[in-house]
Amino acid sequence: MRVLITGATTPLGAAIVRRLVAADDVEHVLEVGAEPGIADGPRRTYQRVDLGRPREVHDLLHGPVRDRGVDVVIHAALHRRATDEGAQVHASNVDATRALLLGCAELPAVRRFVFVSSAAVYAVRSRAPGLLDEDAALELDPGAPQWIRDRVEADLTVCARMGLERFGVIVLRCAELLEHASGSQLWDYLRSRVCLRPLGFDPMLNVLSLDDAADGIVLALRSQASGVYNLAGADTLPLSRLIARWGRRAVALPGPLLHPLYRLRRRATGLDFRYDLNRRRFHLGGIVDDARARRDLGYAPSHPIAWPR
Amino acid sequence: MLGFHDAGHGYDELGLHPPTVRRLLALTRPLYDHYFRVDSRGSEHLPRTGPAILIANHSGVLPVDGAMLWVDVVRHTDRVVRLVGDHFIAMLPFASALFARAGVVGGSHATIRRLLARGELVGIFPEGVSGVAKPAGARYQLQRWPVGHAELAIRHRVPIVPVAIVGAEESWPVALRLRWLRPFGAPYLPVPWTPLPMPVRYHLRYGAPLELYQDHRPADADDPAVVADAAARTREAVRALLAAALAERDR
Numbered sequence: 175m176r177v178l179i180t181g182a183t184t185p186l187g188a189a190i191v192r193r194l195v196a197a198d199d200v201e202h203v204l205e206v207g208a209e210p211g212i213a214d215g216p217r218r219t220y221q222r223v224d225l226g227r228p229r230e231v232h233d234l235l236h237g238p239v240r241d242r243g244v245d246v247v248i249h250a251a252l253h254r255r256a257t258d259e260g261a262q263v264h265a266s267n268v269d270a271t272r273a274l275l276l277g278c279a280e281l282p283a284v285r286r287f288v289f290v291s292s293a294a295v296y297a298v299r300s301r302a303p304g305l306l307d308e309d310a311a312l313e314l315d316p317g318a319p320q321w322i323r324d325r326v327e328a329d330l331t332v333c334a335r336m337g338l339e340r341f342g343v344i345v346l347r348c349a350e351l352l353e354h355a356s357g358s359q360l361w362d363y364l365r366s367r368v369c370l371r372p373l374g375f376d377p378m379l380n381v382l383s384l385d386d387a388a389d390g391i392v393l394a395l396r397s398q399a400s401g402v403y404n405l406a407g408a409d410t411l412p413l414s415r416l417i418a419r420w421g422r423r424a425v426a427l428p429g430p431l432l433h434p435l436y437r438l439r440r441r442a443t444g445l446d447f448r449y450d451l452n453r454r455r456f457h458l459g460g461i462v463d464d465a466r467a468r469r470d471l472g473y474a475p476s477h478p479i480a481w482p483r
Numbered sequence: 484m485l486g487f488h489d490a491g492h493g494y495d496e497l498g499l500h501p502p503t504v505r506r507l508l509a510l511t512r513p514l515y516d517h518y519f520r521v522d523s524r525g526s527e528h529l530p531r532t533g534p535a536i537l538i539a540n541h542s543g544v545l546p547v548d549g550a551m552l553w554v555d556v557v558r559h560t561d562r563v564v565r566l567v568g569d570h571f572i573a574m575l576p577f578a579s580a581l582f583a584r585a586g587v588v589g590g591s592h593a594t595i596r597r598l599l600a601r602g603e604l605v606g607i608f609p610e611g612v613s614g615v616a617k618p619a620g621a622r623y624q625l626q627r628w629p630v631g632h633a634e635l636a637i638r639h640r641v642p643i644v645p646v647a648i649v650g651a652e653e654s655w656p657v658a659l660r661l662r663w664l665r666p667f668g669a670p671y672l673p674v675p676w677t678p679l680p681m682p683v684r685y686h687l688r689y690g691a692p693l694e695l696y697q698d699h700r701p702a703d704a705d706d707p708a709v710v711a712d713a714a715a716r717t718r719e720a721v722r723a724l725l726a727a728a729l730a731e732r733d734r
Contacts, residue, residue: 380496
C-alpha cells in the first residue's frame with residue numbers, strides 16, 4: 175500500500191503516519207502539509223504543498239503521487255482556525271478537496287479516497303434526533319459561519335462523487351477531536367480557567383481522542399467499505415462535566431450574553447473559540463451515532479481522553 | 484437501576500443520570516404518596532426486561548401525569564421509562580436539562596429506534612400537545628391519535644402496554660391557551676384555572692400488552708392501512724382502560 179496523506183503536519187496527520195509507517199504492508203507514505211520541515215525517512219517523504227492553489231495540487235498528483243504509484247489517498251487537511259474567513263480559506267477547504275478528488279480520478283493506481291470530515295456538518299436543531307446518524311440533516315443554513323459552510327460543502331463535494339468514481343470513496347464524520355492544534359473549538363474553549371456556559375442548559379457532548387480518530391481512519395482505509403461513517407469518541411458527557419473534568423470552573427450565564435463576551439475574549443486574546451459556531455450544540459447537544467462504523471469498519475473507540483484530573 | 488447504559492461518565496448518551504433519577508424519586512415521593520395518592524394496578528403487565536412501548540392518555544398544564552407514570556414505573560420495575568417529549572422541550576432552560584437527566588428524549592424515530600434496539604422501555608403520549616391542550620369539557624376523551632407508536636411496534640416487534648391515567652385530567656384544567664405567546668417554541672402558553680394542580684387522586688391502570696407484531700411482518704409497518712388499524716387498536720385499548728378505571732372510581 176502506498177499512501178498519500180494531506181494534513182500530515184497536524185497532530186491527527188502525524189498519528190496516522192505513525193500507524194502507517196509501523197505497518198508492514200505500507201510501502202511508502204507521501205506526507206503533504208502546508209508547513210515546512212518534516213524529515214523524510216526510509217518509507218516516508220514529506221512535501222510542502224499549498225492545497226489552495228490548483229496548480230500545486232495538479233503538480234502533486236501528476237508528480238510524486240503518480241511516480242510513487244499511490245493507491246490510497248487520505249485527505250485530512252481542512253483549515254483549522256475558525257476566525258479565518260474568505261476566499262483563500264474556502265479554496266483550501268473546498269476547492270482543494272474537489273481538485274484532489276477529480277485529480278485522483280485521472281490516476282489509475284488510486285483505488286481508495288478517504289475524506290476526514292467533521293460532525294460539525296450536522297444541523298443541530300430541537301427537532302433533530304438526539305443521536306445523529308449518517309442520514310441526519312446537514313447544516314445548510316446560508317447564515318452559518320464559513321467554518322461550518324466550508325465543511326459541509328467539502329463533505330457534500332466528496333459525497334457527490336460516491337459511486338461515480340472507479341475507486342472507493344469514504345467520508346468519515348468525526349466527533350470533535352479534543353486535541354491541541356487540531357482546530358478543536360472545545361480545546362480552545364477550555365483554555366480559559368473560567369468557562370462560560372448557557373444558563374439552564376447542559377447538553378450532552380461527545381469528544382474523540384487522537385488515538386481513536388487515527389485508528390478509525392486507518393480502519394477505513396483498510397476496509398472495502400464506501401459511504402459515509404460517523405466516528406464517535408469514547409467520552410460522552412454533559413458540558414458541565416466536561417468543563418469540570420478539564421479542571422476548569424463553569425459559570426452559567428444567560429445565553430444571549432455569551433456571544434458578545436466570547437467575541438470580546440477573542441479580540442482581546444486572539445483565541446479561536448467562537449460562540450456563534452457552538453451556540454446550538456451548547457444548548458441542544460449533538461451526539462454522533464457511530465453504529466454503522468462499528469458494524470462495517472469494526473471501529474470501537476477505546477482510548478478515552480486523557481483528562482487532566 | 485436496570486438497563487442503564489453508561490456512556491462512560493455516569494450518563495447515558497442521551498443524558499440519563501441515575502443519581503439524578505434517585506434524587507427525583509425522593510423529591511416526588513410526597514407528591515406520589517400523599518398529594519396525588521397514586522393508586523396503581525396492573526403493573527405486572529410491565530416487562531421487567533426487554534423493550535416495550537407504553538402509551539397513555541395525556542393532559543394537564545405541565546406533564547404531571549408523565550411524572551407520576553415515570554415514578555410508578557421505576558417503583559414497580561426499577562426501570563426508567565424513556566418518556567418521549569415534544570421537540571420544544573429541548574429549548575426550555577432548566578427543564579431541558581432536568582428532563583434529559585430523568586431520561587426524557589425528543590420525539591424522533593431515530594432516537595426511539597435506538598432505545599428500543601437496546602431493550603428500553605419507551606413511554607409515548609400519542610395525544611401530545613392536543614392532549615395537554617384539551618378543554619375541561621373534553622376530559623378523558625382521547626384527542627388526535629397519531630400512528631407512529633404502532634408503526635414502531637410493528638417494525639421493531641415490540642409489545643405495546645396501554646396505560647390509563649385517571650385523575651390528571653381533572654387535577655389541573657386549562658382555562659386559556661395563549662397562542663400568540665409561544666415561549667421557547669412552545670405551541671402556546673397554557674393558563675390554568677388554579678395556580679397549582681389540585682390534589683385529585685391518580686389512578687394508573689396498565690393493560691395487557693398488545694403484540695401487534697404477531698399478525699404482521701416488520702415490512703408491514705410501511706403499509707398505512709395496517710398501521711392505522713393497529714393504532715386504532717391501541718386507542719381502543721386505552722379508551723377501554725380509561726372507561727373501566729373511571730367506572731371503578733365513580734362507583
